[in-house]
Amino acid sequence: MRTGCETSYEFSAYLNRFFESRASSFSIDFIDCNQNLIKTVQFHICKLSFGNSIYPSIHSLPSTFATLKNIYLHLEMNDFIAARSQMALSLAFHIIFSCIGMVMPFFMAVSHFYYLKTGKPVFRNITRAWSKGVAIFFATGAVSGTVLSFELGLLWPVFMKNAGPIFGLPFSLEGTAFFIEAIALGFYLYGWGKFNKWFHWFTGVVVGISGLISGILVVAANAWMNSPAGFDFAGGKYFNIDPVKAMFNDAWFSQALHMCLAAFAATGFAVAGVHALMVVKRKNIEFHTKAFRIAALFACVAAILQPLSGDHSAKDVANRQPAKLAAMEAVFETGTHVPLLIGGIPDEKTGQVKYGFELPGMLSFMISGNSNSEVKGLDQFPVTDRPPVLITHLAFQIMVGLGMLMVLVSILYFFVLWKNRNFEKNLWLLKLFAFATPLGFMAVEAGWTVTEVGRQPWILHGILRTKDAVTPMPGIQYTFYLFTLIYISLAMVVILLLYRQIKMVPVKYDVNI
Amino acid sequence: MVYVVIAYLWTAILLYLLLGGADFGAGIIELFTSDNNKNKTSVTMSRTLGPIWEANHMWLIIVIVILFTGFPEIYASISTYLHIPLLIMLIGIIARGTAFAFRHYDAVEDFMQAIYNKIFRYSSFITPFFLGIIAASAVSGTINPDAKGFADAYIFSWLHFFSLSVGLFTVCICGYLAAIFLIGETETPEERRRYIVKARSMNVAAVISGALVFLAAANDHVPLAKWMFGNPVGIASIAVAIGSLILQWILIRHGQKIIIRLLAGLQITMLLVATTFFHYPKIILFSEDRYLSLIEQHGDEKAIESLALALMIGSVFILPALFYLIYSFQKKQPSEI
Ligand code: HDD
Ligand code: HEM
Ligand code: HEM
Numbered sequence: 001m002r003t004g005c006e007t008s009y010e011f012s013a014y015l016n017r018f019f020e021s022r023a024s025s026f027s028i029d030f031i032d033c034n035q036n037l038i039k040t041v042q043f044h045i046c047k048l049s050f051g052n053s054i055y056p057s058i059h060s061l062p063s064t065f066a067t068l069k070n071i072y073l074h075l076e077m078n079d080f081i082a083a084r085s086q087m088a089l090s091l092a093f094h095i096i097f098s099c100i101g102m103v104m105p106f107f108m109a110v111s112h113f114y115y116l117k118t119g120k121p122v123f124r125n126i127t128r129a130w131s132k133g134v135a136i137f138f139a140t141g142a143v144s145g146t147v148l149s150f151e152l153g154l155l156w157p158v159f160m161k162n163a164g165p166i167f168g169l170p171f172s173l174e175g176t177a178f179f180i181e182a183i184a185l186g187f188y189l190y191g192w193g194k195f196n197k198w199f200h201w202f203t204g205v206v207v208g209i210s211g212l213i214s215g216i217l218v219v220a221a222n223a224w225m226n227s228p229a230g231f232d233f234a235g236g237k238y239f240n241i242d243p244v245k246a247m248f249n250d251a252w253f254s255q256a257l258h259m260c261l262a263a264f265a266a267t268g269f270a271v272a273g274v275h276a277l278m279v280v281k282r283k284n285i286e287f288h289t290k291a292f293r294i295a296a297l298f299a300c301v302a303a304i305l306q307p308l309s310g311d312h313s314a315k316d317v318a319n320r321q322p323a324k325l326a327a328m329e330a331v332f333e334t335g336t337h338v339p340l341l342i343g344g345i346p347d348e349k350t351g352q353v354k355y356g357f358e359l360p361g362m363l364s365f366m367i368s369g370n371s372n373s374e375v376k377g378l379d380q381f382p383v384t385d386r387p388p389v390l391i392t393h394l395a396f397q398i399m400v401g402l403g404m405l406m407v408l409v410s411i412l413y414f415f416v417l418w419k420n421r422n423f424e425k426n427l428w429l430l431k432l433f434a435f436a437t438p439l440g441f442m443a444v445e446a447g448w449t450v451t452e453v454g455r456q457p458w459i460l461h462g463i464l465r466t467k468d469a470v471t472p473m474p475g476i477q478y479t480f481y482l483f484t485l486i487y488i489s490l491a492m493v494v495i496l497l498l499y500r501q502i503k504m505v506p507v508k509y510d511v512n513i
Numbered sequence: 514m515v516y517v518v519i520a521y522l523w524t525a526i527l528l529y530l531l532l533g534g535a536d537f538g539a540g541i542i543e544l545f546t547s548d549n550n551k552n553k554t555s556v557t558m559s560r561t562l563g564p565i566w567e568a569n570h571m572w573l574i575i576v577i578v579i580l581f582t583g584f585p586e587i588y589a590s591i592s593t594y595l596h597i598p599l600l601i602m603l604i605g606i607i608a609r610g611t612a613f614a615f616r617h618y619d620a621v622e623d624f625m626q627a628i629y630n631k632i633f634r635y636s637s638f639i640t641p642f643f644l645g646i647i648a649a650s651a652v653s654g655t656i657n658p659d660a661k662g663f664a665d666a667y668i669f670s671w672l673h674f675f676s677l678s679v680g681l682f683t684v685c686i687c688g689y690l691a692a693i694f695l696i697g698e699t700e701t702p703e704e705r706r707r708y709i710v711k712a713r714s715m716n717v718a719a720v721i722s723g724a725l726v727f728l729a730a731a732n733d734h735v736p737l738a739k740w741m742f743g744n745p746v747g748i749a750s751i752a753v754a755i756g757s758l759i760l761q762w763i764l765i766r767h768g769q770k771i772i773i774r775l776l777a778g779l780q781i782t783m784l785l786v787a788t789t790f791f792h793y794p795k796i797i798l799f800s801e802d803r804y805l806s807l808i809e810q811h812g813d814e815k816a817i818e819s820l821a822l823a824l825m826i827g828s829v830f831i832l833p834a835l836f837y838l839i840y841s842f843q844k845k846q847p848s849e850i
Contacts, residue, residue, distance in 0.1 A: 132618050132620070135614060135617075135618050136614055136615070136618050138567070138614075139567075139610050139611055139613065139614030139615075140610075140611055140614070142567060142570070142610060143606055143607045143610035143611060144607070145574075146570070146573065146574060146603070146606055146610075147603050147606070147607060149574060149577045149578065149581075150577065150592065150599055150603055152581065153577075153581060153588050153589060153591070153592030153593075154592045154596055154599060154600065157588075157589035157590075157592055157593045158589070160581050160585055160588060160589055160592075161585045161586055161588075161589040162585070163585075164581040164582050164585035164588060164589075164812065164816075165582055165583070165585055165812035165813040165815075165816030165817075166813075166816065168578065168581060168582025168583070168812075168816060168820060169582070169816075169819050169820070169823060171578050171581070171582065172578050172579070172582055172819075172820050172823040172824065172827070173823050173827070174578075175571070175574055175575050175578045175827065176823065176826070176827030176830060176831060178571060178574065179568065179571045179575075179827070179830075179831045179835075180830055180831065180834065182567035182568045182571055183567075183568050183831070183834045183835055183838050184834075185567055186563075186564035186565055186566075186567065186568060186838050186842075187564070187838060187841070189563075189564070190563055190564040190842065191564075191841075194841075195841075238813075241813040241815045241816055242815060243815060243816055243819040243820075244819065471592075471593055471596065472593065473593060473596050473666075473667055474663060475663070479600060482604075486604065486607060490607070490611060493611070493615060496625075497615060497618065497619055497620070500619060500620040500621045501618075501620045503620070503621075504620040504621065
């Protein structure tokens with residue numbers, strides 16, 4: 001990181017930031033007015049103690065630095081940033097597989113149901129093709145989930161030591177749900193023609209239901225980090241623990257609802273998009289059209305409901321995490337009649353927003369139904385309690401923008417369906433769906449970025465700071481690089497396998513056996 | 514209630530060792546089989562293990578969840594001081610799980626198969642090896658919370674002869690369990706004979722590496738012999754383990770597969786009893802006689818209570834379903850479409 005500092009005051013503000021971020025070392029380039037480098041001085045921050053509290057101290061700061069015109073700092077990637085990045089990477093990876101694992105079983109159950117009812121082989125073939133894809137995603141989701149349950153401890157031992165007993169209940173119930181899911185999956189994938197056909201179909205439904213339940217439970221755990229409940233906190237200790245209250249915290253419902261809808265919308269758009277593309281390419285048309293219809297129906301219903309649930313979430317955030325809302329909407333100053341900002345690039349240093357478009361009074365109105373009401377801005381919070389504004393705001397804009405786009409596509413789809421049931425001839429609509437393939441997952445990633453980055457600097461909102469929770473082990477950047485490499489290669493292989501599955505549809509799946 | 518949770522913890526560890534172990538072992542057997550037979554093993558394996566594969570690995574998740582909900586301090590200190598072996602084990606789990614699925618579900622068979630196979634076999638070895646290292650390091654007294662240097666705190670906490678030998682021993686046990694399992698799943702007498710030979714050689718390897726464990730323990734000042742033979746429970750369980758081992762050697766050719774499997778399971782159970790009984794409830798032994806104990810360091814009462822309830826409710830659903838799954842696919846050939 002390089003930052004120009006004009007004044008000594010700014011410089012000391014930066015230093016404070018670096019301590020906040022627990023940099024392990026930094027260097028300062030002393031530069032003359034012609035930008036020529038005079039000298040680079042390396043500083044090391046030594047950590048006085050490990051564990052709950054870490055106080056950096058600087059060995060030797062030259063007292064003359066303030067007289068220099070430009071001071072540049074560059075910061076190596078430090079362990080704290082690395083730990084956050086590794087956690088974020090692992091979750092961003094896992095969430096894709098868990099969405100698919102939650103939703104695809106329902107798609108399969110529908111097409112399987114049509115097959116059992118009508119006996120049309122095309123539905124059996126769709127179920128068969130989907131089940132292979134799902135098996136690949138399941139294995140990847142299961143291992144990445146296993147990694148996550150270890151990473152919570154590997155990266156955030158201090159957090160887990162305190163939080164484990166409080167929010168462990170949803171995780172332990174989730175364990176049961178996963179187990180049931182894994183068992184049902186065994187029956188479903190390997191039980192074709194061996195059991196009563198409705199029992200076999202039912203095991204497929206159980207896979208979906210238990211996947212959905214486990215998703216809800218784990219989101220309830222995350223919601224607890226946003227909205228801590230079920231304990232009293234004093235003097236760094238956690239008392240009167242009530243795991244049930246912790247699980248049913250204020251945020252669990254709005255987050256879980258929004259997440260479930262998101263999973264259906266994202267997976268639905270992805271699946272529908274791929275099949276739409278194949279129809280456009282005139283391959284196995286009946287097969288792909290039928291598959292498209294199943295996925296598109298789920299996707300479009302979920303996408304249309306999503307803004308409603310999102311609106312509910314935003315009101316919720318305004319109540320429980322006003323700093324997060326202020327960052328999402330880039331509200332720097334508290335006020336009434338606060339406008340809703342569309343787009344725009346907020347600058348945290350100056351508190352200004354460039355290039356934005358404002359709808360007067362809308363934000364106040366959306367949050368409380370009255371455009372006169374007050375919205376808390378970032379000025380209400382000490383600098384050290386503010387989340388990063390730029391990332392949170394942009395991510396929020398991306399999610400909402402994509403969400404609106406998906407609503408538009410969905411409404412178009414229902415309109416065409418209503419006007420003309422043979423829409424498959426309308427190639428433009430299918431092309432639109434093909435274009436929309438990744439949108440849902442992009443919105444999911446953006447939405448989680450809002451939730452997680454917007455919670456900063458807290459790992460447990462208002463109680464425990466992220467930097468106090470990180471592991472004392474140094475060298476995390478290397479494990480982060482390693483995991484990046486692993487996840488990139490895994491993603492590539494999964495994409496290759498999926499491509500091959502789709503390529504083989506005419507040979508392996510869309511055939512009558 | 515804490516005893517209920519501890520019982521679940523112990524059982525989950527045992528089941529992971531038995532079921533997950535047999536699963537790892539199948540990969541280990543593939544690794545140490547002549548090229549001709551590698552594919553046969555892999556076909557037998559995905560036919561028999563396919564349906565229960567996901568479930569086998571759930572036990573590990575249960576162990577972790579019990580640890581962080583019920584014994585957060587223990588979880589936090591394992592994951593701090595044994596960060597590196599845990600990380601390597603995780604990479605093994607990722608590599609193994611995905612390679613297993615990919616080689617089965619890749620729609621095109623080409624050179625990628627060879628890559629999946631290689632990854633699957635090596636990670637089948639590495640993962641239980643590091644599981645063994647982690648288990649051994651937890652009780653070997655080599656974790657030093659006061660260590661200053663990186664190497665002392667995060668490397669020598671787990672890198673020593675004792676842990677390495679336990680890792681090797683774990684690998685042999687897994688291979689042995691897999692061979693015993695596969696004997697019952699073969700379709701030709703020739704294949705059966707092959708697995709019997711494998712089971713015997715894995716068994717010999719396990720005995721040798723077991724001896725190595727004792728030597729390493731003596732070298733690293735781990736009072737292993739005292740734990741195992743210094744108390745009646747230890748002696749009795751070792752005796753039962755040896756007894757069932759001898760019975761297995763006798764019955765391996767003609768005995769019923771279910772009896773042989775039960776005997777092998779009994780043998781491993783007794784080994785786990787012998788190794789855990791003496792220092793129970795201490796589960797992590799640090800240097801200088803400091804320790805973390807399941808009784809003294811358990812988490813909040815309320816949390817333990819709800820965890821125990823969740824586990825009991827969970828097992829009402831899981832156990833019958835799991836039993837029915839295993840039973841069904843013992844009777845029926847798995848069939849995919
Ligand atoms: C398909 C994906 C998708 C779409 C189209 C939307 N969202 Fe979203 N959103 C998510 C996927 C998502 C998510 C990834 O699932 C999040 C992250 C955490 C959560 O519970 O859901 C999320 C979080 C999230 C939050 C933060 C909740 C919190 O921190 O507790 C708010 C306020 C909104 N969303 C609001 C909206 C609005 C107003 C939308 C209007 C179109 C919208 N979302 C569309
Ligand atoms: C419900 C499950 C989840 C839990 C329990 C969880 C927990 C955590 C924890 C413990 C951290 C590290 C501490 C911190 O930075 O505050 C973190 C950070 C993060 N997580 Fe999540 N998370 C969950 C879901 C997700 C998902 C699905 C994503 C997907 C993108 C995500 C994205 C991130 C990001 C971007 C960060 C880094 C924030 C920053 O450093 O500014 N999280 N999460
Ligand atoms: C919002 C975030 C998350 C959602 C919605 C979610 C959901 C799911 C779902 C549905 C599965 C089933 C397997 C599959 O479909 O492939 C799964 C797997 C798994 N997840 Fe997550 N998860 C999330 C985050 C986490 C976090 C933070 C953890 C860590 C504590 C975790 C741990 C696991 C584990 C251990 C598995 C493997 C279970 C199996 O073998 O089936 N998940 N996740």
